[in-house]
Amino acid sequence: MxxxxxxxxxxxxxxxxxxxxxxxxxxxxxxxxxxxxxxxxxxxxxxxxxxxxxxxxxxxxxxxxxxxxxxxxxxxxxxxxxxxxxxxxxxxxxxxxxxxxxxxxxxxxxxxxxxxxxxxxxxxxxxxxxSPNSNDLQSEVYCFEGLRLDVARRQLLSGDGTEILLTTGEFDMLCVLVKHAGRVLQRELLMDLTRGRNLEAFDRTIDAQISRLRKKIERDASQPAFIKSVRGIGYVFAARTTRANA
Known part of the structure; x- marks a missing residue:
C-alpha cells in the first residue's frame, strides 16, 4: 500500500x-x-x-x-x-x-x-x-453569560449560535481565564500559560491581549464584567461559569 x-x-x-x-x-x-x-x-x-x-x-x-x-x-x-x-x-x-x-x-x-x-x-x-485527541479535551465546554466556549472545536458562540471570531492568542487567553474562573492570575502566569514558554515578560503584552479580548466579548469594554483587572497583580475571570456537555 x-x-x-x-x-x-x-x-x-x-x-x-x-x-x-x-x-x-x-x-x-x-x-x-x-x-x-x-x-x-x-x-x-x-x-x-x-x-x-x-x-x-x-x-x-x-x-x-x-x-x-x-x-x-x-x-x-x-x-x-x-x-x-x-x-x-x-x-x-x-x-x-x-x-x-x-x-x-x-x-x-x-x-x-x-x-x-x-x-x-x-x-x-x-x-x-x-487536532485535539483527548477525551477530556473533547468534553471541555464552558458556558457563561449566554456564551458557549468549546475548547475542542476552538469556538466561542453567542446565545443565538453566532460564532465570535477570536485569534489564536485571544482564544488561548480566554481558555486560561475561564478554566481558572474566580482565581486572580498574575500577568507572568498568564504569559506562561498562554505561550507555553517564558517570553520577555513585559506586562503590557498581556494587557494588549486582554484589551482586544474585552472588545469582542464584553458588552462594554470600558466597564468589563467578565475579565476584571486586579490592580498591581493581573486579571480575574469574574463571570459565573458552568461546565456543559459537548
Whole structure:
C-alpha cells in the first residue's frame, strides 16, 4: 500500500529587503519547509489568495501598507499564525503588533535558529489546537453569560449560535481565564500559560491581549464584567461559569 506523504508546512515571508527574504527562504527550505516570498502587501495578498499558507513572517516596516495594517487585515478573516519581524527593539511596536493580532515577534537583527524556534512553537500550538485527541479535551465546554466556549472545536458562540471570531492568542487567553474562573492570575502566569514558554515578560503584552479580548466579548469594554483587572497583580475571570456537555 502506498502511503501519501503530507506536504511540508508552508511559510510566507513578507519583507521588502530581498536579502532577508532570500536568507530566510534558503534557511527554512534547508530545514524542510516550503517557502513563498512577498515584498509588500499586494504580493502577500496574491500569495494568500492562490496558496495554502501555514504561517506568516511579516515585516513591520513595509512600503505602502505597513505590517501592522496587514496583520489587522489578515485577522479580519483568518487566525493563521503571524510572527512579526521588527527592526526596532521597541516595546511599543511589539505591543501594537500583538494588538493587531500577531502571535509573536522577532527583533532584527535575529538569529535564524531563534526564528526557527518561534516558527516551530507557533505551528506546534496551532496543530494542538486543530487536532485535539483527548477525551477530556473533547468534553471541555464552558458556558457563561449566554456564551458557549468549546475548547475542542476552538469556538466561542453567542446565545443565538453566532460564532465570535477570536485569534489564536485571544482564544488561548480566554481558555486560561475561564478554566481558572474566580482565581486572580498574575500577568507572568498568564504569559506562561498562554505561550507555553517564558517570553520577555513585559506586562503590557498581556494587557494588549486582554484589551482586544474585552472588545469582542464584553458588552462594554470600558466597564468589563467578565475579565476584571486586579490592580498591581493581573486579571480575574469574574463571570459565573458552568461546565456543559459537548
Amino acid at each position: 502506498v502511503v501519501a506523504r503530507s506536504l511540508p508546512e508552508h511559510i510566507l515571508v513578507v519583507d521588502d529587503d530581498s536579502r532577508i527574504r532570500q536568507m530566510l527562504s534558503r534557511y527554512f527550505e534547508e530545514e524542510g519547509y516550503r517557502v513563498s516570498l512577498a515584498a509588500d502587501g499586494r504580493e502577500m495578498r496574491d500569495c494568500l489568495d492562490k496558496q495554502s499558507i501555514d504561517i506568516i513572517l511579516l515585516d513591520l516596516m513595509l512600503p505602502g501598507e505597513d505590517g501592522l495594517a496587514l496583520a489587522r487585515d489578515i485577522r479580519a478573516y483568518s487566525d493563521i499564525p503571524i510572527i512579526m519581524l521588527t527592526g526596532r527593539n521597541d516595546v511599543v511596536d511589539r505591543i501594537v503588533g500583538l494588538e493587531m493580532g500577531a502571535d509573536d515577534y522577532v527583533a532584527k537583527p535575529f538569529h535564524l535558529r531563534e526564528v526557527l524556534a518561534r516558527v516551530r512553537g507557533a505551528l506546534r500550538r496551532r496543530h494542538s489546537q486543530l
